[in-house]
Amino acid sequence: MINRLTARIRELNAPVVVGLDPMLSYIPEQVKAAAFAQYGETLEGAAEAIWEFNRTIVDAVQDQIPAVKPQIAMYEQFGIPGLAAYQKTVAYCREKGLVVIGDIKRGDIGSTSAAYAAGHLGHVQVGKNRFAPFAEDFATVNPYLGTDGIKPFVDVCREEKKGIFVLVKTSNPSSGEFQDRCIDGRPLYEWVGEKVAAWGEEAMGEAYSYVGAVVGATYPKMGEVLRRLMPRTLILVPGYGAQGGKAEDLAPYFNPDGSGAIVNSSRGIIAAWKQEKYASYGALAYGEAARQAVTDMIEDIRSALGCQ
């Protein structure tokens, strides 16, 4: 899957992933009204609105981008119906040929991580039958518990040719509180980055490892150091756009050959229709607005990387 993802990034010349993190406030009133008319103002109604919204966005952008990243929390908050919409979204995106990065940020002690890895990237056995319940291609994983919380994910990745992105340096304002603290002269995120590189050696694809890293666009100097520390690690870069990361800051996340990173934007794409810049599309053409926002984002990144 890592080979497929890097190949698709190259073919499309688009190191871009669209975050499918639908808040109800991003969904046009008409879409919500139609869902509520069918299911009422219920969790099922919210889930239906999210699913319809996602489907339109995905149909509009699917040929432009290699991957999507649904944030499971935005679905999980609507309980079982919300999680069913997550699962449906994952399946639909894979049908369309998109690589799906499940932004689930799971991580626990070994036996528990093994259960998450099976349910999201692998298979579970029930009697004589095997099932792949959520079936994402990649998942994001939290490293706080150390190697034995990560290894079950790596094992499943090797078996199923899937991948993970381990949180190294996150994009949020207070990420430095623990991640930047100095240990033997170097910040914690560098120690985590080194471990990610080491875990990744056990699960190498062609150019990059099945074990990737998350490094926020909001911290480009740290991105530069981490790029060097993890030369064969694909870096998933959140924080571009709405969170404040700028295209001119992205170069350090890439290797000299222009590969090695994929940049996420969520709100900036899926809620583009709410921005002044794309307002002329009108609420009901939110798919077209998202498509234009993806075009603009790809342009922005290509020009910042000097590979237009």
Next chain:
Amino acid sequence: MINRLTARIRELNAPVVVGLDPMLSYIPEQVKAAAFAQYGETLEGAAEAIWEFNRTIVDAVQDQIPAVKPQIAMYEQFGIPGLAAYQKTVAYCREKGLVVIGDIKRGDIGSTSAAYAAGHLGHVQVGKNRFAPFAEDFATVNPYLGTDGIKPFVDVCREEKKGIFVLVKTSNPSSGEFQDRCIDGRPLYEWVGEKVAAWGEEAMGEAYSYVGAVVGATYPKMGEVLRRLMPRTLILVPGYGAQGGKAEDLAPYFNPDGSGAIVNSSRGIIAAWKQEKYASYGALAYGEAARQAVTDMIEDIRSALGCQ
């Protein structure tokens, strides 16, 4: 909820929580066969077996203990039907008067943590209606992203009178890889512990804060230091029993008055029927075996704490 939990611990003189982490291998063949007869060897069949198993365990032990801790990964691995069994288990335990600690170990950037907090401890709004999708009383939370990943949980806790347990020092063998690294002369887990105490000051119950901590039974010396650093923090102590933590190591986790900690056992209770010690109950009396294992655990802890 923290006041209710500490009161129930005191009333029962039982600082004990039973982890409802059902693996299919813990469930007697007859229970699985009945579920599979109804739903086939499917995810629905697995979920039904888990639910029946949980119900019997809960009925058997509910008057002995203040709280249960379902580990969501064990349900999530069976997809949507598994998560529906989790939700049903949470609701059933609350009906029985048990405090429910959802072992979900979520944690993300602010807006995403807010969604997890709403879905698990709070409410979501859909049109004019409000829903509490998972409705646990407490949730476990990962601190790697710092204050802005925790604060949305604390806000919901204050509003809903619920609680969280933040991972400070986990029970697994490689927890020290990052958590024990030294920062300005003190290990990371102490810095996290100090933050937990600070976050907790914003959300105080009577004796303890709504913001608790997870500190593994397998590291009693660290437990002693953390107890001092977080005097008004309830400590959730996993790792007793099957993971190797012993009762005589538990004293440091408690305050001098005997309050301040709650000790979890999962496998040791729910799969007691598979242990030689309880084998005489037979597979179908797994509820009674669990009840006896709880009695023995409470005895073991009381005698180690000298409060028999």
